[in-house]
Amino acid sequence: MSVLLIAEHNNKEVKPFTLNVITAASQIDKDLNVLVIGNKTEEVAKFISKVPNVKKVINIDNAIYENYLAENFASVIIKYAKDYSHIVCAANTFGKNLMPRVAALLDISQISDIVKVISSDTFLRPIYAGNAFATVKSSDQKKCITVRPTSFDPASLSGGTAEIVKGESAESFSLLKFIKREEVKSERPELGTARVVISGGRGMQKAENFKLITAIADKLNAAVGASRAAVDAGYISNDHQVGQTGKVVVPDLYIAVGISGAIQHLAGMKESKIIVAINKDGEAPIFSIADYGLEADLFEALPKFLEELNKLNTIQK
Numbered sequence: 001m002s003v004l005l006i007a008e009h010n011n012k013e014v015k016p017f018t019l020n021v022i023t024a025a026s027q028i029d030k031d032l033n034v035l036v037i038g039n040k041t042e043e044v045a046k047f048i049s050k051v052p053n054v055k056k057v058i059n060i061d062n063a064i065y066e067n068y069l070a071e072n073f074a075s076v077i078i079k080y081a082k083d084y085s086h087i088v089c090a091a092n093t094f095g096k097n098l099m100p101r102v103a104a105l106l107d108i109s110q111i112s113d114i115v116k117v118i119s120s121d122t123f124l125r126p127i128y129a130g131n132a133f134a135t136v137k138s139s140d141q142k143k144c145i146t147v148r149p150t151s152f153d154p155a156s157l158s159g160g161t162a163e164i165v166k167g168e169s170a171e172s173f174s175l176l177k178f179i180k181r182e183e184v185k186s187e188r189p190e191l192g193t194a195r196v197v198i199s200g201g202r203g204m205q206k207a208e209n210f211k212l213i214t215a216i217a218d219k220l221n222a223a224v225g226a227s228r229a230a231v232d233a234g235y236i237s238n239d240h241q242v243g244q245t246g247k248v249v250v251p252d253l254y255i256a257v258g259i260s261g262a263i264q265h266l267a268g269m270k271e272s273k274i275i276v277a278i279n280k281d282g283e284a285p286i287f288s289i290a291d292y293g294l295e296a297d298l299f300e301a302l303p304k305f306l307e308e309l310n311k312l313n314t315i316q317k
């Protein structure tokens, strides 16, 4: 048995979730190899080679991999898959885009979003928006697995001495042409990995009112999240959505403002260490999972909260 992990990076830096997935993958089997596919990714490969549990880094550089298109990635992964029992990557946008294609090409079922490795063929995964957990045993000879990164600690970053070998590209997918990438650049921490998240819901009433949320986020060095209702109403872009069809977050502190607590929202944040809810409806379901609840009008509570933070005059990094 050996495990092939597909690293997520931007050709210069490794995305933090890759380290969480390395922890999960090394629990499946100690013979862990990491595939770094990209363009001019020598530094990425070097960085990963220092992670203790990694035995080998296969580095495949080619201009066709610059924009991490799933179609091009899948064909090169298939080339290498024959030597491995497990192919693993994160259950985030990157992995959800890539792994179904790999599994389909290998003609096997994907095991999605695992939160625990029970053995090399048995895994725990949430179902029904996290309201139940299924123990899934796979009898496929080869297994394609996506890992919920927030369920595993990140692997440590030093002490490893994995060898780095150059790998061969596959043919580029001819029906595909990369046009452009639109990325929101933000000084704030990334939603998926932030220690503190403050999210607004439909109760914010309009986009402009999210200023109340961002002012507090700046003070707490927090990421800004939102409910789907807030996203659908156009108050904020959908890359901020937390929940079943958005991002899963597990921060130390999650502050839900004007969010009712629908199960689809809870699916994305209920594992947060401390949950604070501000809602004017004392019956709102969010209070049933909150560690601290404030039954109040957010338009009064948030300015007061900011005032108190200003008195502290500190940003928690």
Ligand SMILES: Cc1cc2nc3c(=O)[nH]c(=O)nc-3n(C[C@H](O)[C@H](O)[C@H](O)COP(=O)(O)OP(=O)(O)OC[C@H]3O[C@@H](n4cnc5c(N)ncnc54)[C@H](O)[C@@H]3O)c2cc1C
Pocket (backbone or CB within 6 Å): 200, 201, 202, 203, 204, 226, 227, 228, 229, 230, 241, 242, 243, 244, 245, 246, 247, 257, 258, 259, 260, 261, 262, 263, 264, 265, 268, 278, 279, 280, 281, 284, 296, 297, 298, 299
């Ligand atoms: C398949 C599917 C997937 C979904 N995926 C997601 C998902 O990923 N994420 C997600 O969030 N939702 C998701 N939803 C939608 C989900 O069911 C809810 O509709 C949504 O979460 C509600 O958002 P909300 O809490 O902001 O709005 P509401 O339910 O309308 O709640 C607004 C809250 O604001 C409070 N409020 C209003 N004014 C104030 C005020 N002045 N001060 C204080 N409180 C105030 C109200 O009391 C209320 O509790 C999904 C639904 C489906 C069917």
